[in-house]
Amino acid sequence: MTTTENPTAHASGNAATDKFKSERVSSDTSVERAAAIYKDVLGAFAEIIHKHQVTYDEYRVLKQWMIDVGEYGEWPLWLDVFVEHEIEEVHYNRKHFSGTKGSIEGPYYVPDSPKLPAKCTMPMREQDKAAEALIFKGQVTDLEGKGLQGATVELWHADKEGYYSQFAPGIPEWNLRGTIECDDEGNFEITTLKPAPYKIPADGPTGWFIDSYGGHPWRPAHLHLMVKAPGKRAITTQLYFQGGEWVEDDVATATKPELILDPQPNADGVDEVTYNFALDPEA
Ligand code: MBD
Ligand code: FE
DSSP states (O other): OOGGGSOOHHHHHHHHHHHHHTSOOOOOOOHHHHHHHHHHHHHHHHHHHHHTTOOHHHHHHHHHHHHHHHHTTOHHHHHHHHTHHHHHHHHHHHTTOOSSOOOOOOTTOOSSOOEEOSEEEOOOOHHHHTSOEEEEEEEEEOTTSOBOTTOEEEEEOOOTTSOOTTSSTTSOTTTTEEEEEOOTTSEEEEEEEOOOOEEOOOSSHHHHHHHHTTOOOEEOOOEEEEEEOTTBOOEEEEEEETTOTTTTSOTTOOOOGGGEEOOEEOTTSOEEEEOOEEOOBOO
16 A cells, blocks of 8 residues: 555545535524623633643643644544534434434535435445445334335445545445435335444544543444435434444444344344334424
8 A cells, every 4th residue: 555545544534624614514603692602612611721720831732732633634533523422412302302313423424325225235345245244124214103205314334444435545435325215115124244343543633632541542333324204304323233342432422222233143144133213203
């Protein structure tokens, strides 16, 4: 591999930042609300600085580190690992949802992945086929368990080395990404590979941050999903594997007991699992 093909934190960070920047985001926050939030943010800073008697050296290290995070393009990574789970929780609780639980989106979602039929195999390379196969099937329903017409399941996940297509070099654009169009009752049956535990890019400022407090950069093996159906609230979630490493100690604090799969070998000896998604009505 040449240097430019090495999957570095710098490269995946900048790819995530470029993807994020391609859409200009906005929110309708009022001036009053902004004032209240900023006052509390700065108040929390003040409290921490006084509580821990933060030094000038520590302040300068923070300034340098924040500059580094920007230059490495790692704000999407750092924020999604350390902050997004709180936002997701507030979002879920505020709306009193009762369907399938959500989880964080993370930095590696790409919209408009190629459409796949209800019964499908995820796009993968020869080398991906060497990994253990997983048959993931289920149904998208309303809160009463009635199958939904027009449902889609967007699935994206890492390969067995822990790399996501479009965020590491040399991987086909839509590898292990797809938009599955469910049948008229919301059923799907996807053959893919079983992802491995995932180490977030650790050779950049997010990794230095983790090292500085003696933490670890691991996430449990996971599938990312976005599930949609006409007239229903779309959910963004993740699914994990029973007994898997890091399920109890996810660096991104994004696991939930309701989101854990326990695949079992089917008649052909292939690991198979059924998971149904219940969608809340649209607000
Ligand atoms: C990931 O794959 C991920 O899911 C999160 C939340 C953060 C970094 C990489
Ligand atoms: Fe992920």
